[in-house]
Amino acid sequence: MSWLDEIRFDENGLVPAIAQDASSGKILMMAWMNRESLQLTAEKKQAVYWSRSRQKLWFKGEESGHIQNVVDIYFDCDEDVILLKVEQNGGIACHTGRESCFYRQLQDDEWVEVEQVIKDPKQIYSK
Amino acid sequence: MSWLDEIRFDENGLVPAIAQDASSGKILMMAWMNRESLQLTAEKKQAVYWSRSRQKLWFKGEESGHIQNVVDIYFDCDEDVILLKVEQNGGIACHTGRESCFYRQLQDDEWVEVEQVIKDPKQIYSK
Numbered sequence: 001m002s003w004l005d006e007i008r009f010d011e012n013g014l015v016p017a018i019a020q021d022a023s024s025g026k027i028l029m030m031a032w033m034n035r036e037s038l039q040l041t042a043e044k045k046q047a048v049y050w051s052r053s054r055q056k057l058w059f060k061g062e063e064s065g066h067i068q069n070v071v072d073i074y075f076d077c078d079e080d081v082i083l084l085k086v087e088q089n090g091g092i093a094c095h096t097g098r099e100s101c102f103y104r105q106l107q108d109d110e111w112v113e114v115e116q117v118i119k120d121p122k123q124i125y126s127k
Numbered sequence: 128m129s130w131l132d133e134i135r136f137d138e139n140g141l142v143p144a145i146a147q148d149a150s151s152g153k154i155l156m157m158a159w160m161n162r163e164s165l166q167l168t169a170e171k172k173q174a175v176y177w178s179r180s181r182q183k184l185w186f187k188g189e190e191s192g193h194i195q196n197v198v199d200i201y202f203d204c205d206e207d208v209i210l211l212k213v214e215q216n217g218g219i220a221c222h223t224g225r226e227s228c229f230y231r232q233l234q235d236d237e238w239v240e241v242e243q244v245i246k247d248p249k250q251i252y253s254k
Contacts, residue, residue, distance in 0.1 A: 003236050016143050018154060025152025027145060030208045042233060074229040075238065077221050081157045083229045094204050102201040102210045106169060109130050111202065 004035055008080040014050060017082040019093065022071040028093035029101040031058070033082060045070045047084055064124045066090045090119075097121045131162055135207045141177060144168075144209040146220065149198040155220035156228040158185070160209060172197045174211055191251045193217045217246075224248045 009015055013035065019028045031049040033041065037057055040048040047068035051058040061067030068086040075082055094101040096117065103115035136142055141159045148155055158176040160168070164184055167175040174195035178185040188194030195213040202209055221228040223244065230242035 003233060003238055006238060016157060018145055018157065020154060027147060027154065027210055030143060030145065030203065042236075073233040075231055075233075076157065076228040077223050077225075077230070078228070081228075083154055096204050098204075101203040101205070101208075103204070104202055106130060106200040106202075109169075111130055111133060 004039060006079055007035070007038065007075065007082075008078070009035060010080070014052070015080055015082055017047075017049065017084060019047060019068055019084045019086050019088075022085040022087055026100055027102055028068075028086070028088055028099070031060075038082065041070060041084070042073060047086060061089060064090075064092070064095070066092050066124075068093070092118050092124070095121060095124075097124060131166060133206055134162070134165065134202060134209075135205070136162060137207070141179070142207055142209055144174075144176065144211060146174060146195055146211045146213050146215075149212040149214055153227055154229055155195075155213070155215055155226065158187075165209065168197060168211070169200060174213060188216060191217075191219070191222070193219050193251075195220070219245050219251070222248060222251075224251060 014032045016030055017033045018030045021028055032052055034050040037048040037050045047060040049058040067089040070084050070086055072085040091099055097119040098115045098117055103113055104111040105114045140161045143157055144160045145157050146155045161177040164175040164177045174187040176185040194216040197211050197213055199212040218226055224246040225242045225244055230240055231238040232241045
């Protein structure tokens, strides 16, 4: 039996995968994985997700260069969530050019941006 | 417009919610929220999830006492994932009696338990 058989993928064959910075502990993003992307992630030691919008494998950083080198992989007690500890290339995980996708905080019933843009997305995706 | 209207709940009316220890940065668990549970979480400043298995509101800690006091709430660039920074009562988030639900690590193609049980679940749920 493969370690992959222990994962309980949902009705669409997907599980949520959280990427956390291995050094700082900061949560960078959450995306989705199917079985193939999780297997590739473990083999390559680089994060590979499943893009639900594009319905294809998403080799994180393929366009932006913001690859995630995978240090460790965990799964949870219900076997249906993956946690990756990663080294974030370029220090930017978010397509908005920020370190983390979780850059908006609830303050007095309003979402407030609390993280600065490190690099203009136009520069990231201009290739 | 309410801050809740900016969240993109999925076809089941749910979003994933990650709970992270506000002090240590450790990821404790991931569960699901519907609109009502998220609103209650913000109002009470205590984590309230939606139990998919029981199909009802899940006031985290209602049975175990392992309440999560919410320090901050974030959401991500796609508006479909919530991040809670919490203070974990009792230092135990997982129903297995461990601090974190992510207690199994992939090592040489096998899942290995890397976190100890702090309290026997029988003692936690004996009430």
